[in-house]
Amino acid sequence: MEKKLEELKQQLQKQCMINQELQRQNKDLEQRLQEKERLLQELNGQYDELGVPSQSGNVVEPEIRKSRAAVIASEPLPETLEIRKRVKKVASETSLIVKAIQKNDFLSRLDDEQTAMMVDLLAVSSYKPNDDVIKEGTEGDSMYIVAAGELLVTQAGQTLRSLTTGDVFGELAILYNCRRTATVKAKTAVRLWCMERQTYRTIITNKSKKKREQLLGFLKTSRTLKELNDVQLSKIIDSMEEVKYQDKDVIVREGAEANAFYIILKGEVLVTKNVNGHQKQIRRMGKGEHFGEQALIREVLRTATCSAEGPVTCLSIDKEVFEETIPIEHLELFDDSKVLQEAEASEKSSPGSTLRFKDLVPVLYQEGRYQGDPVTLGVGGFGRVELVTTVNHEEYYAMKRVSKKHIVAKRQEEHMLFEKKILKATQCNFIVSLHAAFKDTRYIYMVMEFCVGGEIWTKLKEVGRFDEPIAMFCTACVVEAYAYLHKKNIMYRDLKPENLMLDIKGYVKLVDFGFSKEMVHGDKTYSFVGTPEYMAPEIIKNQGHDFAVDFWSLGVLIYELLVGSPPFSSSEPQKIYAKILDGVLKYPPYMSEAARSIISKMCRPRPGQRLGNTKNGIRDVRNHRWFSSMNWHKLRVGQLDAPTVRLIRKGPCYINFDRFPLDQTKAEEEFSGWDRDF
Structure with a gap:
């Protein structure tokens, strides 16, 4: 018996030792798996940085956007520009530069004229081994093409890759003032072709303006179009497509159905007619x-044949697009007066503000990690928005506080003054109202209506994506805000979920007018401004833009509300711009046909063809079938039950906002006096 017990005891001890060894092995395996997972994540991160395409051919659902969109402020163009002396280039150098441009994600979208201009204006720079060309964290104003030599790209001390002849780097800097994300150092003696942003933007802008004036002049010589005003002619230009023909190509054939109008931009066109079986010139x-x-206004057959004599470039507009653009029966655009009468009848003039700056006190967090700190509702590139109330706690306000020094440094004085002017003059249920404005030696302050429901951006982040009734309601509110602004000749230019707020009833209000601009219909502006994912192609191309950019961004907004991320997105801005210029929209399977239709019509590359920007203006947006269940009158007078109400949480007044730590830094004083009339 004792012997058996001893044997059992030994077996148990042996089993315990085996179990301990297995546990040790498991722990070891777990550690190795964790290490492999960490290495895999690092490799993926490096792959992303190098822009290696995914090997998977499967259709993947768009990734939900997790971070706030960056914004790019408009930068004034210089009054006069000293252009460096043009550097003559031999054929091999021109070929190298053209090839470099063609293989670059963003630059390859430039047209032939712009490419030729780049080649002409690139200057040459030389660097010795170990010289820094670009330093991580600094602000850039030049792009480079490697003419000879080798450079190393590093980020946070880690080598990413090397650059050799024909490689392009720093190209975002020719669009806007951006912070360099890596260091580029010469490994050998290096020769670079380079161009500064102000040179590029001024030349492109001037060329675009000149071309537009020229096209306007061409259209004014047309007998059929001579009764149209500049606004309408400008719309036609926005709707025209550029088409190219080779030698002897037939552009229109005698006897064929006429369906397009052409302007010759380059080359010669031969006009011939059939006479007794022979083509007579x-x-x-x-x-x-x-x-x-004649094809634009009459059902006619072509009376002659027009053929290309050598290479020819034309601008063309077809009958259907022309009819969408110009109402032949009554030459009148943007006639929204009837639709807006009801909305205007309900507007009341706001009484003069009696708020005093000294009566405003900050609201404090009542719980959580920031308990006792002032409540911050939002933080942006141009300041903070804080929650304040009056001494007797009668009403809450959102107070935007912006450093005057920062405004001057970024040359945004005019934008800030204009934002105040717009908000002060605006009385619209779909735009946040301004109660008062103050200033001191460090900051300007705008005391605005507090929208208790928070940002649409925060709600979208919480739920991933909105169902169609919620997305449709939010968009309808923006449509009404647009109708109001556009009638007052104001472009908004910064639509995105971060700039849409929910009031207590769940209605959406537009905030942040820092990038808006007052403009006459038919004019163009050439600033590079907005949020990359929401920028229209004509802004990126510096071709001049107008109210049509607001409809492009509305299409992008509908997509992001329904999907959770914008249609054109990437961690790298130049890839975003390349996708926008390609204009390929990929819709997830769950999106309805009506939603796809309205998005594709708003995100048309030609501004004159966009829904909302054709002859019926914003009425075409309201009448689209995606809004078939919307009662626009009830929406305008606030009688609809907002489906967004279920997104608003109950609790302290700041519960629907992200939380931000207290900012204890103090802005420097600023005494230039730009805010004299603020």
């Missing part, structure tokens, strides 16, 4: 001349 047409105008 009638005349030659050159730059600025046009043909096919």
Whole structure:
């Protein structure tokens, strides 16, 4: 018996030792797995940085956007620009530069004229081994193409890659003032082609303005179009497509159905007519001349054949697009007066503000890690928004506080003054109202209506994506805000979920007018401004933009509300711009056909063809089938039950906002006096 007990005891001890060994092995395996997982994440991060495409061919659902969108402020163009002396380039150098441009994600979208301009204006710079060309964290104003030599790219001390002949780097700097994300150091003696932002932007802008004026002049010589005003002619230009023909290509054929109008930009067109079975030459047409105008207003057959004599470039507009753009029966655009009468009837003039700065006190967090600190509702590139109340706690306000020194440094004085002017003059249920404005030696303050429901951005982040009734309601509120602003000749230019707030009833209000601009319909502006994911192609191309950019961004907004991320997104801005210029929209399977339709019509690359920017203006947006269940009158007078109400949480007045730590830094004083009239 004792012997058996001893054997059992030994077996148990042996089993215990085996179990201990297995546990040790498991722990070891777990550690090794964790280490592999960490290495895999590091490798993925490096792959992302190097821009290596995914090997998977599967369709993946768009990733939910987790961070706030960065914004780019408009930078004034210089009054006069000293352009460096043009550097003559031999054929091999020109070829190298053109190849470099063509293989670059962003620059490859430039047209032939812009590419030729780049080649012409690139200057040369030389660097010795170990010289820094770009330093991580500094602000950049030049792009570079490697002409000869080798450079190393490092980030936070880690080597990412090397650059050799024909490689392009720093190209974002020619669009806007951006912070460099890596250091580029010469490994050998290096020769670079370089261009500064102000040179690029001024030349592109001037070329675009000149081209537009020229096209306007061409259209004014048309007998059919001579009754149209500049606003309408400008719309036609925005709707025209550039088409190229090779030698002997037939552009229009005699006897065929007429469906397009053409303006010749480059080359010669031969006009011939069939006479007794032979083609008889009638005349030659050159730059600025046009043909096919009768096709726009009459059902006619072509009366002659027009063929390309050598390479030809034309601008063309087809009948269907023209009819969408210009109402033939009554030459009147943006006639929203009837639709807006009801909304205006309900507007009341706001009484003069009696708020005093000294009566405002900060609201403090009542619980959590920031308990006792002042409540911050939002933080942006241009300041903070804090929750304040009056001494007797009668009402809550959102107070925007911006450093005057920062405004001057970023040359945003005009934008800040204009934002105050707009908000002061605005009385619209879909735009946040301004109660008072103050200033001291360090800051300017704007005391605005407090929207208790928080940002649409925060709600979207919480739920991932909105169902269609919620997305449709939010968009309808923006449509009404747009109708109000556009009628007052104001472009908004910074639409995104971060700039949409929910009031207590769940209605959406537009906030932050720092990038808006007052403009006459038919004019163009050439500033590079907005949020990358929401920028229209004509802003990126510096072609001049107008109210059409607001409809492009509305299409992007609908997509992001329904999907959780914008249609054109990437961690790298130049890839975002490349995707926007490609204009390929990929819709997830759950999105309805009506939603796809309205998005694709708003995100048309040609501004004159966008829904909302054709002859019926914003009425076409309201009448789209995606809004078939919307009662616009009830929305305007606030009689609809907002489906967004279920997104608003109950609790302290700040519960629907992200929480931000207290900012204890104090801005420097600023005495230039730009805010004299603020």
